[in-house]
Amino acid sequence: MSVTLEVTGHVATVTLDRPEVLNAVDLPTEAELQRIWREIESRDDVRAVVLTGAGERAFCAGADLKNTSKLKGMDYWAAARPGGFGGIALRETLDVPVIARVNGLALGGGFEMVLGCDIVVACAEASFGLPEPLVGRLPLDGGMLLLQRQIPYRLAMGMMLTGQRVTAQRALDMGLVNEVVPRTGLDGAVERWVQQVLACAPLSLKAIKQVVRRTGTLAPAEAHRMRLPALVAALQSEDSEEGVLAFQQKRRPQWQGR
Numbered sequence: 339m340s341v342t343l344e345v346t347g348h349v350a351t352v353t354l355d356r357p358e359v360l361n362a363v364d365l366p367t368e369a370e371l372q373r374i375w376r377e378i379e380s381r382d383d384v385r386a387v388v389l390t391g392a393g394e395r396a397f398c399a400g401a402d403l404k405n406t407s408k409l410k411g412m413d414y415w416a417a418a419r420p421g422g423f424g425g426i427a428l429r430e431t432l433d434v435p436v437i438a439r440v441n442g443l444a445l446g447g448g449f450e451m452v453l454g455c456d457i458v459v460a461c462a463e464a465s466f467g468l469p470e471p472l473v474g475r476l477p478l479d480g481g482m483l484l485l486q487r488q489i490p491y492r493l494a495m496g497m498m499l500t501g502q503r504v505t506a507q508r509a510l511d512m513g514l515v516n517e518v519v520p521r522t523g524l525d526g527a528v529e530r531w532v533q534q535v536l537a538c539a540p541l542s543l544k545a546i547k548q549v550v551r552r553t554g555t556l557a558p559a560e561a562h563r564m565r566l567p568a569l570v571a572a573l574q575s576e577d578s579e580e581g582v583l584a585f586q587q588k589r590r591p592q593w594q595g596r
Contacts, residue, residue, distance in 0.1 A: 340367040343374050348385040348540075349532055350378050357393030362402035363424055363447055372425040379432055382595060385540040386532055389426065389455060390439035391448075394521065397438070397464065398424070400446025403473070423447035427454035427480030430551060433544040433568055435535050439528045440464045441521070445503070450480035453488060456547065457535075458514065459528050460506040461521040466514060467503035487554070489513050539581055540595045545572035 342353045352374055354361040363371070378384050391397040401423075422428030426436065427450040438444075438452045440460035449466050452458055468477040468485070476482065477498065486494040489512050497504065509515045519527045535543065548568040553561035572578065577593050584591035 339370070340364070341370045341374060343377070345381070345384060348383060348536060349388060350381075350384045350386070351388045351390070352378075353390055353392055354398050355392040356402075357391070357395065359402055359404075360396035360399035360443060361391035361393070361448070362399045364402040364404075367402075368424065372420060375421065375425045375429060375432055378434070384434055385543070385595070386535045387432075387434055387436040388439050388528060388532065389436055389451065391441055394442060394463075396443040396448070397440045398445075398448025398451060399443050400448050400450075400469075422454060423450040423479035424454075426451050427484065429454060433548050434540070435543055435547060437528060437531055437535070439524065440466075440506070440515075441524060446470055446477065446481075447479060450477060450484070452514075453480055453484040457516050457531055459517045459519065459524065459531060460509065460515050461524045462506055462518055463521060464506040464509075464518075465503045466506075466509050467501065468498055469501040469503070471499070472501040539572070539575075539577040539591070539593050541568070541572040541575045541577055542581075545569040 340354070340356050342355050344351045354363070354367070356362060356367065378387060424447060426432070435457065436455045438455035438458045440452060440458060442461070442464055444452045444464060444466045446469060449468055452466065468481045470477045470481070482498065485498060493512050496502070504512070506515060506518045510518045517527055545566070545568040548566050549561070552566060553564060576596055577591070580593070581591050
């Protein structure tokens, strides 16, 4: 299987498993990713997602050009790709937090997938880039749209107009990464972030992500007036009462996700 999904203790781990091609995404892998994201969205037991690549060389090197090179640029652009590259770069319907565990190269579509995540933890050897213009292509599935919104304009254009690759430390300095750790500490750092996410009320996190993702282009006052479904559900939830009660009783809250 080119992608694996494992759910343990409210955490779904999605692993690109094509290390022999640097976890590049071919058409069957793209289809499987789409299926996995739909499954996660349909499950009530998943409260956090970790997205990573197999092996130590790459998170994801982008599209498998040996598999997709027969598609002309316009044909590739016109093809249905819900949610952007890998189904995650531009996905609007996945409201649980997604943590990128970047274990190596994150290039092209692989970097677009990282840009679609909420929290990014990278090993020191990781690197990031959008090299599409170097091969006459474009970062169509999220890169051109997301990078300029997540870092300052000059930094974004410097990467996109040269195809340059940046190190994990540089990505941290630019604000693309939350934490950089030695490779030996990568799993521990990701687990720490996961536990911090799980300590929060799941419906609160869904509401926060939904509001942030869907109101980013609105004026604050306009965004404040929106009554998004996840926001309403969180405010009316049993967990909202449990959180306050646990605080008053000086104990850890027991989240039910309802």
